[in-house]
Amino acid sequence: MIHILERPEQLDPLMDALCSQPPLTLDQRLDLLEAWREAIVADDAAINVPGALFLNLWLRRSNLQSVLKRELGAEELTGGWSDAEGVKTRWFPVGVVAHWPAGNIEIQPILSLTTAFLGGNRSVVRVSPSLLRSVEPLLAVLDRFEGGQEILSRSLFVSFDRQAQSIHSRMASLVDGAMIWGGHEAVMNLRSLPFPPLAKLAVFGPRYSAVLMDAGAWAEEKVRTAWCRRLARDLWPFEQQACSSPQPIFVQRSESLDEQLILDSLQEALEREAAIHPREQLDPALTSEIVRSRARWLMADPEHAARFPSTPEWTLLIGEGYELVKGGRILTLQFVDQLEDALKRLDRNAQTLGLAMADREEALRIAEQAGCQGIDRIVPVGRMHVYDSPWDGHPLVCSMMRQVRFIAG
Structure with missing residues (x-):
């Protein structure tokens, strides 16, 4: 054939x-x-x-x-x-x-x-x-x-x-x-x-995709857990090599919430997804690049932090900036005061914006700003890979x- x-x-x-x-x-x-x-x-x-x-x-x-x-x-x-x-x-x-x-x-x-x-x-x-x-x-x-x-x-x-x-x-x-x-x-x-x-x-x-999460999306444990599990499910397909795969995550701060809550929930979701869909094989060169990415991140800034298992299964980097490693299952998470601040950090190579937002009016405003900035797809987290028209x-x-x-x- x-x-x-x-x-x-x-x-x-x-x-x-x-x-x-x-x-x-x-x-x-x-x-x-x-x-x-x-x-x-x-x-x-x-x-x-x-x-x-x-x-x-x-x-x-x-x-x-x-x-x-x-x-x-x-x-x-x-x-x-x-x-x-x-x-x-x-x-x-x-x-x-x-x-x-x-x-x-x-x-x-x-x-x-x-x-x-x-x-x-x-x-x-x-x-x-x-x-x-x-x-x-x-x-x-x-x-x-x-x-x-x-x-x-x-x-x-x-x-x-x-x-x-x-x-x-x-x-x-x-x-x-x-x-x-x-x-x-x-x-x-x-x-x-x-x-x-x-x-x-x-x-x-060639493009990449990002996630925006407002404070309301991680205020309650049940809702926070659901969004984090959807995000983990978006990370796994195509080994994070698709243009629609999430890479940087921007989370809106809340004075009433401990930032460790969202980090713990996301770690739990990544561990859960790894247990359900473990890597069957991994190229040695990619393994080395994942290890180097972790080291580069932690050495670049004393404010940087990271969470990851002893294997290269997944990596969560926390702090300013982001690492784009195709296929590495590497997420970078930054806290921002306003989601508009996050959009300003994305360039015109960003394809899909995954939204985890409780405020629908704010989501529409973000979508309009993202469209003006060159982003072509704005979808809920959990649907970042669903092939549909228009695309790009x-x-x-x-x-x-x-x-x-x-x-x-």
Whole structure:
């Protein structure tokens, strides 16, 4: 199902076969994605791929219908044209979409593909060699339900070395749009490929996420415990390598509350999550980086403190500043007098703001300020990884579609 490429010319016959497939109706596409979701849930190997539960939420027919209605309008769900003052408009696919998912998020090739498929596009997906073992079980289930081949015939999965520039270039030259995910170097390299002049690009570059907690959210033990456990659950998926993974935490001080209360609750939540989902393996280089991060933090400032177990399972750093270590399960916690102070410390690379707030009016004010500052997602803590549209400021489906204007003569 995944073609291993060594030369650029191997792409040509595969792309010819892909482009020969006829279009599917929207109802057919929704039915196929719902059937794929059910097949993943029913298969032990597929549902145990890291992140598969988030894929399950994304592929629900009701969720995808909501996304389409929000992005394209209610008329699109019935296959009709929108009509406003005699001008009709309708969304159509761009054609063939190339996908370059990041190499560290197991379900991202499928998330990216299904977004374009939902818009009626055919896709060619480059799967990083490091993700082959994770993606294969998700594709294998397509053989187990009627219609699975309809998805496969419109989806070309390829894998090749990231240094194979000639294959990257050939792939880019043959498509009408592209969805690019990854770090700074990867994104800059892919954006320089020889795409056709009219190709549409949606770029999801390197970002990080933060958490804001107001004083009301940790005033009572029961509420404090719930928020901390939700935060710990957001830390664990994707080994903290996703752009939506929390890293710095900003907690509003309260004169009536001992700061140790929130630290104790968060430590309990992290210990609890580690017991439920212990690390199965850890790269030695990452272990060394975690240890160095702990040491750097404690040596940098006598006011700094830290809590962590004897293993590299998780780390909580307390004080001014923060350490960004992808995959380290490292949280930095700072106390602030006002949450606006916290926003000022975030740059435009911040993607998601997880809110743990008792004051809803204050939450709305914070959201407006965060939006002006460049943050694209503001969600409750516990939902930081839920894939939905828009993402990174992009409407996911219509970013790979064209809006056609029709005026009757």
